[in-house]
Amino acid sequence: MARALNRIVTRVWLLAGMMTFITIAMSVAVYYGATVLHLHQIGDSMPPKARAEFERLVRSGQTDSDRFFDLHEQYSGSVMLPSDWLFLAVIGIVSTSVGGGIAYVFARRISAPISAVSLAASQVAEGERGVRVEAVGLAGETAELVDSFNRMAADLEAYERERKILTAGIAHELRTPLTILKGRLHGLTDGFIDPSTDEPERLLRQVEQLSRIVEDLRTLAHADAHVLELDLRVVDLARVVQFAIVDLRPEAEAAGLTIGEACQPARVRADPVRMRQVVMNLISNAIRHGADGNAVEISVAVEGAAAVLRVADEGRGFEEGDERRLFMPFWRAARSQVAVRSGSGLGLALTAKLVEAHGGRIVAANRSDRSGACFLVYLPLCD
Template identity: 40%
Template sequence: MMWRTLRLRTQLAAAMILAILLAILFGYVGLNLFARWQEQMMLNALDPVARQTLMEVNAGGRPPAAAAVALYKERVRIAQTIDHEQSVLLIGLAALASMFGIAVGLALATRLARPIEAVSHAARAITSGDLSARAAEGPPGAGELRQLLSDFNSMAEALEAYDRDLREGSAAIAHELRTPLTILRGRLQGQLDGVFATDGPAIAALIQEVDLLARIVEDLQTLSLANTGRLELNVRLADMALLAATHLHALEPILATAGMRLETRLAPTLVEMDEQRLGQVLLALVDNARRHAATGGVVEVETKIDGASALLIITDRGPGLPSHEPDQVFRRFWRGEPSRSRVHGGSGLGLAVVKAVVEAHGGTVLAGDRPDGGAVFHVQLPRQQRRGKA
């Protein structure tokens, strides 16, 4: 940004200096041309005797004294006339140069003011609540001013998107919290009224809803910390394959209950990572396959090293992802199809948390379709990364 500001100032200074130099050059050339024309006109205005005497003097001759005196007087008169006319011309040229400078200044001021006024007008509209306002782009101007308009409009678009996500997210959070809270209240009220028995299964069902509420709150906290750059990572060198094997061993009974079997290709993969956070990523991706791809019967987990990167690949054989913008699955509370509805459980935050944790590690996560059917989630992490805050 600093070099852009310096460049704009340099352009303005150069334009002002150019205007001054042009005015001086215009005055100098105009004054010299006028002087030559004036001299020729005065020479032609001399009477024949004075002209002949001037020619003799210029040729080195000695004209009569009376003729020389008359020529001298004539030349004094001509010089006075020339001085007077040149003074008038100089005033006129100064006026023209001033007008030229004013015109250049107004042109520069207009060029500067137009985009600034557009930004100011849009800023006032945004302040009043119209987040769709944008700074109108006019005729091409200085590159820095065009960049100012572009940056302002990009900021306005980001602000509008943030406001939209905030409103949609607030509504989605309210919806997600309402369901378990309604269930909790209904069951507790039923137990209080004696409609439901207060036994082990009933209490277990209540705990399940409480766990869902706790998971939603925890996921929201993770996303909030990631969005503000304050997600803490306890990074150390560990084997992703060993981490995956430990978690998958615990998940096998759950997958078997859903009618799925687990296939693994876990090559040793040493990487600097937060094991708890990466375990959260693995669990979320496998659980996503369990909930949405159980019909495929298989979930595959692979870890391997690819140069300076560590890869975690989760593949299922279910219906796959929506055909439009697969990355939409990482949005908070996003559900593209009825098959990804609340019927399958989950808070709608799992994949958003996956993306936040992976990016906090300096990595990327991509979603795509398996060639033979199903979905593929591809997590890529740098094997060495910055420790501390995300």
């Protein structure tokens, strides 16, 4: 937007320069025309002999000679007739009108969209995030300015929406373990719950859940601010995946799922702990959303200069258009079937940020046969 404004300012200066040039050019032309007319009228008022001498002086360029000024003074007393003044007045009016008209047209073309952007910016500042400026009939820098403003307003609207979702999600995720802790601690205090040997373990699980949520939020905030510290090393992505599968296979079997694995060595530069977190989150997500009795397919392959991790389930997939929303914190699809098994709501958002922090990218898509969702992680290979 700043570049567009700078170019608009430059265009205004060019317009001012052009109008100055036009005004000067027309003034010179009018002055020249008036001078020629004036000399012609002086010649007409002279007797033939004096006229011949006067024209000879003009043709020879001796308009600064004493004789020229003598003839000019002698015969120019009343040569400016009312028609001459009318001619000069018409020329002045026409030149002013033409210059002013051109300036007005250009000024309106420049000022109208700027005024519209200014008004829209005031509305956005007052909280109307859905305001946009029409770009119909615009071109060049003004069109770029309007487009930049609209994109900025859309980003602000999306940020506001994500902030509300995040705030509501945090409140929801923290409320559940806090409610359980509060209720059971009150029960212990009032004597309604026996301080059995497994009660401290139950309370500890809720504290650990709270701790995980807070740590995930902290990691997400650091990744968003690009201050997340990574202990980068050369690791084999296939080995990271295989260890994660060993840890999560019991959870998959308990959910009635099998894990299919096809991993080839792929050396990447990554933080082993964070990369394990990425893999665990994706596999856990596939287990949560996979239909009972079907498989979760996991593979690691090398494609060009990238290592590609693929995690696919055989669940219901997601609605078209939800590909980007999947990575928003605490976002959940409208279909209740998708969230049959609960999660914190931060897993995919955190996964995407961790992948980006490693210089990679993550893509979500439904499988070609619509039999589930597929997540692809692309990481640069080590040289």
